[in-house]
Amino acid sequence: MISITNEHIVASFSAKGAELQSIKGTHSETEFLWSGDAQFWGKFSPVLFPIIGALKDETYIFEGKSYKLPRHGFARDMEFNFEEINEHEILFTLTHNEETLKVYPFEFRLNLRYKIHGSSLCCTYEVYNPAEKDLLFSVGGHPAFAAPLNKQGDYTDYYLQFNKDEEITYHHILDNLISEKTSSIKLDKGKLYLKHEMFYEDALVFKNLKSDSISLLNDKNYNGLDFNFKDFPYYGIWAAKDADFVCLEPWCGIADGTHHNQNLLEKEGINVLASNGTWERTWQVTCF
Template sequence: MIQLENEQLTATFSAHGAELQSLTSKTNGINYIWDAKPEFWAKHSPILFPIIGALKNNAYTYGGNTYELPRHGFARDQEFEVEQISSTELLFTLRADENTKKVYPFDFVLGLRYTLSVDGLRSAYEVSNPGDTDLLFSVGGHPAFATPISADAGYTDYQLIFNADEELTFFEIADNLISDKTDTLPLKNKTLSLTHELFYNDALVFKTLNSDKITLKNTVTQHGLDFHFEGFPYFGIWAAKDANFVCLEPWCGIADGVAHNQRLEDKEGIITLAAQQQWSRSWEVKLF
C-alpha cells in the first residue's frame, strides 16, 4: 500500500491498477472512498483504459484484425510502475508491452498522477503516444464514494447536487451496450436524492450533462464532497445493487452502441492521438 499524507488528509493507493483505495479526513475520521466489500463490488476506484464500458460482442476490429477486450479494458488489472514525487504527489505509469499488444495493437504510456491538497485530491490521466502511428483510446474514472448508513442517516439522506442541470436525460443500457432509448430524471433545485432503485437497471449514462461540478451531501451529517471535472464529454453514475456507495464517473469515451459496426476508428467518443503527442484530463474531489 502506498500513501500520501498532509496535515488534513491521508490517501492510500495500490500499484495494482493504480487504484485509489482510501481518502480519509483527519478532522472527522471519515473515509470517503468505498471499502470494496466483495459481496457488493470489490473495487474502490478503477481506471478505465483503453476502452470504457463494453464492446459489442466483446470485440473490435482495427487494421483488418479482430481483438477482444473485457469491459472497461485492461488497465485496472495491470501492475503500474510507481514514482513517489513527494509526500503529497504520486505518479503511476503503465506502458505497452507484448501482452497488451495481443489485445490492443498500440504503443502507449498511461500515467495516473495523484496530488493531495489541503481539502481533497486531484486525479490526472496523462496519455502519451511514443509510437509513429495514431493512438486510439478512451480513458475515464470510476471512483466509488462511500455513503455510510448510521442510526441517524440512511441512503436516501444522500443527495447529488448538480451545478448546471435542471433535469437529467440518460441513455438506457441494453446488454451492456448503449441503446437509443433515453429517459429523464427530474431534479428539484438541481438536486437528486439517492435511492438504491435508481441503479437497478445499471448505470445512468449521460451524453449531454451540463454540470462540471456535482456535490454529494449527507443531509443529516452535512458531510460530503464536491466533485469537479472538465473536458469529459460523457458521465456515468452507478452503484451496485443495494450497496452503500455511489460512483461518479467522468469519461472520455463510452460503451459501444447497440448498432455499432465494431470498427475502433468509428467508435463513439474514441480519441485519436497523433504520434509523439501527449494528452491529459483530470478530476478533483474536495471534502467537507
C-alpha cells in the first residue's frame, strides 16, 4: 500500500488500477471507504477507462474493425507506474502497450493524480493523446463509501443529500445496457434515504442531474462526507446486493444503450481528444 497523509486524513492506494483503497481520519481512524469484502464486491474505488459500463455484446466497431472490451475497460486491472510528488500528493500513470493496442487501437497516457488538503482528497483524471489521430475514450470514478461509518447505526439511517435536485430521474439497466425506461424519485428537501433494495436491479444511472455535490449523511451522528464533482455529464449510484456501502460515481461517458449500433464514433458520451491534446476532470471528497 502507498499512502499520503496530513494532520487530518490518511489516504492509501494500490498501484494495481491506481486504486484508492482507504481514507481514514488521522486521529479518529474512522474509515470512510468500503472494506472491499469480496463476499459482496472486492473492489474499493476502481478507475473506469477507456469505457464506462458495458458495451453491447462487449463489442465496439472502429474503422470497420470489431474489438472487445470488458465492462468498465481494462485500466482497473493494470499496474500503474507511480511517483510520490510529496507527502500530500501522488501521481499514477498508465500508457498504451502491445496488449492494450490489440483491444483498443489508440495511443494514450492516463494519469491519476491524488492530492490531500485539509480533510479533503482530490482525484484528477488527466488524459494525454500522443498520437497523430484523435483519441476516443471515456473515464470515470467508482468510489465506494462505507454506510454505516464505524459500524454505528444501520444502512437505512444514512441518506444522500443532493445540493440542487428536488426530484431525480434515473435510467434502468437492462442486461448491463442503458434502457429507455426511466423512473423518478421525489426527494425530501434533497434527501434520498438508502435502502438495500434500491440497488437490487443494478445502478441508478443519471443523465441530467442538476447537483454537483452529494453528501453522505446520517441521522445518528455527525460523521459523513461531501462528494463534489463538476463537468461530469453522467452519474451512477450503486451498491452490491445487501452490502453496507454506496458508490458515488461521476462519469465522462456511459454504457451502451440497448439500441446502440456499436460504432465507437457514435457512442453516447464518448470524448474525442485531438493529437497532442490534454483533458482533465476532478472530483473531491471531504470527510468529517
